[in-house]
Amino acid sequence: QRRPDPVPLQMTERMRESLVRWATESGISPSALNVMVACERDFAYKYLLRLREPGEIEESMDVSTFGSILHEALEHLFKNKLSKPLRVEDFDAALQALDSELGRAIAKNYNPTLVEEGENRLLHRMIRATARKMLKSERAEIDHGAERTLISLEEVIEARFDGSGAFAEGILLRGTADRLEREEGILTVVDYKSGNVQEKDVVLRGADLGEALDAGTHPKALQLLVYSSIGLQKFQEHTARAAIRSGKNAYAGALAFQWQKQDRIEPAHVDEFIAWLDA
Numbered sequence: 469q470r471r472p473d474p475v476p477l478q479m480t481e482r483m484r485e486s487l488v489r490w491a492t493e494s495g496i497s498p499s500a501l502n503v504m505v506a507c508e509r510d511f512a513y514k515y516l517l518r519l520r521e522p523g524e525i526e527e528s529m530d531v532s533t534f535g536s537i538l539h540e541a542l543e544h545l546f547k548n549k550l551s552k553p554l555r556v557e558d559f560d561a562a563l564q565a566l567d568s569e570l571g572r573a574i575a576k577n578y579n580p581t582l583v584e585e586g587e588n589r590l591l592h593r594m595i596r597a598t599a600r601k602m603l604k605s606e607r608a609e610i611d612h613g614a615e616r617t618l619i620s621l622e623e624v625i626e627a628r629f630d631g632s633g634a635f636a637e638g639i640l641l642r643g644t645a646d647r648l649e650r651e652e653g654i655l656t657v658v659d660y661k662s663g664n665v666q667e668k669d670v671v672l673r674g675a676d677l678g679e680a681l682d683a684g685t686h687p688k689a690l691q692l693l694v695y696s697s698i699g700l701q702k703f704q705e706h707t708a709r710a711a712i713r714s715g716k717n718a719y720a721g722a723l724a725f726q727w728q729k730q731d732r733i734e735p736a737h738v739d740e741f742i743a744w745l746d747a
Contacts, residue, residue, distance in 0.1 A: 477509050486516040488634045495626055495642030496745075498691035505684040533578060535662045537595055538715065539646060540573035541566065542602070542660060543621045554616045559607035566599055598662055598715035605718040619648035625657075627701035629742045639745060641698050643691075648699070651722075654732065655703055657695040657710040658722060661688075665714035671726045677737070678744040680727070688712060692725035696733040697741055707732045 479487075490496065504511040513519045545562040574592065610616065626642040647658040669688045672680040681690060692710035699708040709732055711722035724731040 474509070477512060479512075483512060483516045484634075490515055491635055491639050492631070492637050493640065495640040496694075498643050498694045501694065501745075502684075502687040502690055505681065505690065506687070534591060534595055535660075537570065537573045537578070538599060538662050539622070539660055540576065541569040541595075541599060542646075544569050544572070545603075546618060547621060550618050550620065552617065554606075554610055554618065556607055556611050559603050559610065562603050563600065563607075566596065566603070570596055570599065595662075598718070601718035602660070602713060602715060605721060606713075609721060615652055617650045619650065619655075620645070621647055623648060625695075625698050625702055627698045629697075629701065629738075631742075631746050635746060639742060641694055643695055643698060645695060645699075651709070655699050655705050655708045656722070656724075657692075657699050657708070659691065659695065659710070659712050660715070661712050662715040664716035665712050665723055666717060667720065667723050670712060670723050675728075677727060677740045678747075681741075681744055689725055689727075693727075693733070693741055696725060697738045700733060700735065700738055707734050709733065 490500070500511070500515055503514060545565060546558070549558055570592070623645050624642065625645050625648070626640060628638040628640050631637070631639040645657045646660045649656050649658060665688060669686065670692055672686055672689050672693075674680045680686070681693075692712065696708045696710035699705065699710065709724050711724040713722055714720065717723075725733070727737065
């Protein structure tokens with residue numbers, strides 16, 4: 469039997485008010501923006517009507533827990549390296565300290581006694597292997613002459629942009645930067661992903677940025693565009709980059725957002741992006 473067509477989504481006044489608050493006060497996160505582009509109904513339910521699935525007690529580590537532990541360990545391994553050029557020795561020290569930092573992160577996010585057997589033990593080993601690959605990959609980059617200085621770790625960054633109509637007080641973009649750094653003098657926002665990310669995932673194609681974004685097929689590219697736009701505005705830079713370091717594709721290095729074969733975002737690109745978002 470054919471499933472009935474869903475009733476068209478009707479924007480109520482309450483939903484419109486929620487939309488304005490989200491865009492101008494709460495701040496637009498990359499994840500929420502991707503939901504909006506992918507499915508307006510899903511976005512309305514989650515972010516305008518605040519409907520959520522009931523919480524469940526987990527007995528095994530899921531993907532989000534995996535990522536949280538990885539992020540936590542990487543943050544603590546480098547928290548004392550801010551404002552200093554990264555050296556090969558820093559990564560050697562991080563590799564030596566990795567097991568203890570993973571243990572600390574697991575104890576903070578999860579019951580450590582349940583990691584000693586079964587599926588959780590396997591996931592623990594996978595997190596360790598992923599972190600080691602990421603550290604060794606970046607160590608090789610530094611060893612080959614890359615110049616990189618850390619600015620901050622796990623920092624909430626935000627910036628306000630001109631909007632119109634109901635959004636005239638300004639469109640607020642907000643996100644958590646796993647790492648802010650300068651690479652060869654260029655401000656770069658880095659996001660860690662434990663999964664497999666390929667270069668094609670962060671590249672937008674076509675002459676019109678809005679059309680490329682409307683397709684909704686490159687959520688990671690949109691996320692990086694948000695980050696680089698915030699970085700450009702917040703730090704009043706003339707150019708910025710945003711990149712993903714992938715756990716399962718670690719040796720590909722930092723996969724930077726690209727559009728029109730450029731991996732650096734300039735004010736004109738941000739203006740075009742914000743105009744699309746405002747519309």
